[in-house]
Amino acid sequence: MTGQLAVDPMLEGGIGWAVVLVVVVKVLLVFVVGLVATMLMVWFERKVIAGMQNRVGPNKAGPFGLLQTLADGIKLFFKEDLLPERADKFVFRLAPYLALVPAFLAFAIIPLGGDFRGDKAGIVTLLGQQTRLQLADPPVGVLFALAISSIAVYGIMLAGWSSGSKYPLLGSVRASAQMVSYEAALGLSLGCVLLVSGTLSTAGIVDLQTSIGNWNIVTTGFVPFVIFLIAATAELNRPPFDLVEAEQELVGGFNTEYASIRFALFFLAEFMNTITMSALIVTLFFGGPQPIGIGDTTIDLPIPNAIEGTVWLLIKVIAFLYVYVWFRATLPRLRYDQLMDLGWKVLIPGSLAWFMLLAAQRVGREAGWDQVVVTLATALVLLGGYGLLSRANRVSRENRERDGAQF
Amino acid sequence: MALFVFVCSAAMILVGALGVVTRSNPVHAALSLVLTLFGVAVTFVALQAHFLAAVQVIVYAGAIVVLFLFVIMLLGVDRAENLRIEPLRVQRPLAFVVSTGVAAVVIAAIVRARDSLADPSRGLAPTGADAHDANVREIAREIFSSNTFAFELTSVLLLVAVVGTVLLARRQRSPGAGHPVRP
Numbered sequence: 118m119t120g121q122l123a124v125d126p127m128l129e130g131g132i133g134w135a136v137v138l139v140v141v142v143k144v145l146l147v148f149v150v151g152l153v154a155t156m157l158m159v160w161f162e163r164k165v166i167a168g169m170q171n172r173v174g175p176n177k178a179g180p181f182g183l184l185q186t187l188a189d190g191i192k193l194f195f196k197e198d199l200l201p202e203r204a205d206k207f208v209f210r211l212a213p214y215l216a217l218v219p220a221f222l223a224f225a226i227i228p229l230g231g232d233f234r235g236d237k238a239g240i241v242t243l244l245g246q247q248t249r250l251q252l253a254d255p256p257v258g259v260l261f262a263l264a265i266s267s268i269a270v271y272g273i274m275l276a277g278w279s280s281g282s283k284y285p286l287l288g289s290v291r292a293s294a295q296m297v298s299y300e301a302a303l304g305l306s307l308g309c310v311l312l313v314s315g316t317l318s319t320a321g322i323v324d325l326q327t328s329i330g331n332w333n334i335v336t337t338g339f340v341p342f343v344i345f346l347i348a349a350t351a352e353l354n355r356p357p358f359d360l361v362e363a364e365q366e367l368v369g370g371f372n373t374e375y376a377s378i379r380f381a382l383f384f385l386a387e388f389m390n391t392i393t394m395s396a397l398i399v400t401l402f403f404g405g406p407q408p409i410g411i412g413d414t415t416i417d418l419p420i421p422n423a424i425e426g427t428v429w430l431l432i433k434v435i436a437f438l439y440v441y442v443w444f445r446a447t448l449p450r451l452r453y454d455q456l457m458d459l460g461w462k463v464l465i466p467g468s469l470a471w472f473m474l475l476a477a478q479r480v481g482r483e484a485g486w487d488q489v490v491v492t493l494a495t496a497l498v499l500l501g502g503y504g505l506l507s508r509a510n511r512v513s514r515e516n517r518e519r520d521g522a523q524f
Numbered sequence: 525m526a527l528f529v530f531v532c533s534a535a536m537i538l539v540g541a542l543g544v545v546t547r548s549n550p551v552h553a554a555l556s557l558v559l560t561l562f563g564v565a566v567t568f569v570a571l572q573a574h575f576l577a578a579v580q581v582i583v584y585a586g587a588i589v590v591l592f593l594f595v596i597m598l599l600g601v602d603r604a605e606n607l608r609i610e611p612l613r614v615q616r617p618l619a620f621v622v623s624t625g626v627a628a629v630v631i632a633a634i635v636r637a638r639d640s641l642a643d644p645s646r647g648l649a650p651t652g653a654d655a656h657d658a659n660v661r662e663i664a665r666e667i668f669s670s671n672t673f674a675f676e677l678t679s680v681l682l683l684v685a686v687v688g689t690v691l692l693a694r695r696q697r698s699p700g701a702g703h704p705v706r707p
Contacts, residue, residue, distance in 0.1 A: 208551070256659060260578040267586020271558070274590065278551060278597055286597060293594045297587055304582075317660060 203281030213382035216272025220389035230427030258317030277371035288370035305468035326404035395437035536563030575659035
């Protein structure tokens, strides 16, 4: 069974008490860091939005209102737990956990630090064991995150359905359609990264991105990053894609009937997912725990290299968390048909086309063809495809308008 | 260890399969199906087919059953069915015949392949399974070099299914009901 569960050097060979201890500490650390990060994220989001709207935001509990989330959490714990009469009792109780567990599981494959300089490949020494600063490095690597994010839809969907009332049901129908649609674009833009890196392992992907010129955002040519960011926002059901819980239309969306600790679990899962997705974007496109460097010169923080990776990851992740909060504060919510149009007519064909372009370039490089000719020929073919697609769209829109549809 | 994993995953698969057949609520049946699919994914991991396991979860549990649930919710058929009412008379005897046939085929296959199954060195593990991306490489080589024709035929089949569905869904309306729509 050696080497089957991970390529983590620690798990090869005999497994002693030190190995078990390291793994247990890692599990605990990931869990606790997840919870604390969620708490701080809620505070961060409220504070930043308040700043953008010229308000003060939470400022009573603790210094700068830092403990406001803790206070809210404790309050939610002690509230009365309601079970709607028409609810499907078992599924209603199960749904919050189906939302929470994937949120924490996905965090397991993110490289949380380590030293990626030289040939070290992020391996550090803990208790005399050589290991990576990530909970798990499964052979399927990033596909694990994709699998987990495809499971996450169940929590929201079943919560809406099992509530036994119409607004949550509408929210969950929207959720399932939205998340399944955007997952295709998410997977295709992820494919671009995998094509360039040539490996599925998150540690391997990070290891290749040594300087800004080698970051996957540059090597894949920026477009996959944009598509990934949009699709990830839709997967997270965050504004401007929060139709699932559009409070103006659906009362509270899928979680209308939830109260007390079960609601808190959904809330926790949502913010945890945001953090995980930001960390995943940083891992895939921005070099994860690698220090920022141009060419051979890297910025060297005056702290030990083993800790520096974590600090860099933190800086990059916070930048993306800010971007998500910024989205929420500035962008209006999409209409449902706009959401579907964007997903199916723009993002999926766009990511597929970019994937094909990168694949053609790779084939051309291996066959020794002229890169410019390959790129131009592929772009020409893709332009032809785009022309056909937009014509098909126009014809179908004219048909619908003749049929008397509104949009 | 291998036996323990097998027993757990087999229990998951069987409980899920029984749930699909016996639960009268379609949503519960679909959830049981998810349990079965996860059990199959665990079996794949135990057989070192990690990539298949991931794809199993992404495609079947993450997309197909979600679409099942979507249709169930959208059509509002999510109430318990009375299993005693039988809309089609022949379907129960027919189901019995088909399931007996499938069971017979599976048992025959196991009996025939007994020797190779008993030999662990001839398992599903690809060559160099310890290498990190061995699964993906092996599957890609099989699909895109040895079995390209079958693979392309499958994709054509899927495309035909999609086009057929669109055609059925956007059939020409009867002249009485508004303007005719170009197909």
